[in-house]
Amino acid sequence: MLKKLIIILPFIFLLFSDIGHAAPNLSIPGLDLDAGSASEPEEVATSIKLVILLTVLSVAPAILLLMTSFTRVVIVLSFVRTALGTQQMPPNQVIIGLSLFLTMFIMGPIFSEINEKAYQPFVEGEITQQQAFDSASQPLKEFMAKHTREKDLSLFLDYAKKDKPATIKDIPINVLIPAFAISELKTAFQMGFMIFLPFLIIDMIVSSILMAMGMMMLPPVMISLPFKILLFILVDGWHLIVKSLLISF
Known part of the structure; x- marks a missing residue:
């Protein structure tokens, strides 16, 4: 099931760019859900596979985001808001939305490569599902391995009792994903510390x-907030933060 997700999920981002061009000629097909009785065991197996697939798709966004730059981006942007002390400004919807679009921008070349080398040949019947999985997983593996610390990767390899892989292609995907995730968390927290x-x-x-003036009852945060916002505006903070995120990849 994980193999199917790796093939399918990256193209969710590609759909956003195609929908705008296809909108004038877009036709919505009808959907017929028939819950009739099954007469053959194969029909029952197919129905069970469909139910399992729909269940897995409910957690698919989390799986997809852990394999991209989203983790680092959203944590760093959240640190910026916390460091400023502006409470819920910008709102969560803005933080997550900006993180998603930055993720699509950063991962765009990788998704394009997957689309060209795996998805399109698979749809046209030129390669098998296993070949499509191998072709689609390779760019993602290269991206994740590039930003994964060797210490974190060794942690999961040792726990799984697996030998050190000779190449990136030999790294199991179930080992690389959690190692990449905790590496991204550490990098994001390091950037957050520098922001603070x-x-x-x-x-x-x-x-x-305020202490020197004897104004101990006045909350320092109330006075410092305008100065922090002013400093952030003067240095063009959002530009610097986004630039730092892009350079980090």
């Missing part, structure tokens, strides 16, 4: 001034 430092300095300066 200048805002922390502003908070300390404001707090020291």
Whole structure:
């Protein structure tokens, strides 16, 4: 089932670019759900496979996002909001939406390669499902391996009692995905720490001034917030954050 997801899921992003061009000639087919009785064992097996596939698709977005740059992007953007201390501004919808579009931008060349080498040949019947899986997983493996720490990869290889692979192609996908995920978490938290430092300095300066003036009952956060926002605007913070994210990949 994981093999099918790896082949299918990257093309969810590609659909967004195709829908806009195909909208004038788009026709919506009818859907007929027939829950009749099955007379052959093969029909029962097919129905069970369909139910399992629909169940797995409910968690498909989480599987897809763990294999892309989304994890790092959304955590860093969340750190920016927390460091600014603006509570729910920007809203979660804006943070997640921007993270998704940045993910599509970063992963665009990889998805295009998968579409060209795996999906299109598979749809046209030129290659088998196994060949399509191998062709589709290779670009994703190269991307994840490039941003996975050797220490994290060794952790899961040792736990699974597997030998060190000679090439990226030999790394099992069920080992590479969690290793890539925790590597992305560490990288995102490192970037978040660097984002916090200048805002922390502003908070300390404001707090020291208020203490010196004897204004201990006035919350320092209330006074420092405008200065942090002003600093963020003056240095064009969003441009710097997004630029740093793009360069990190």
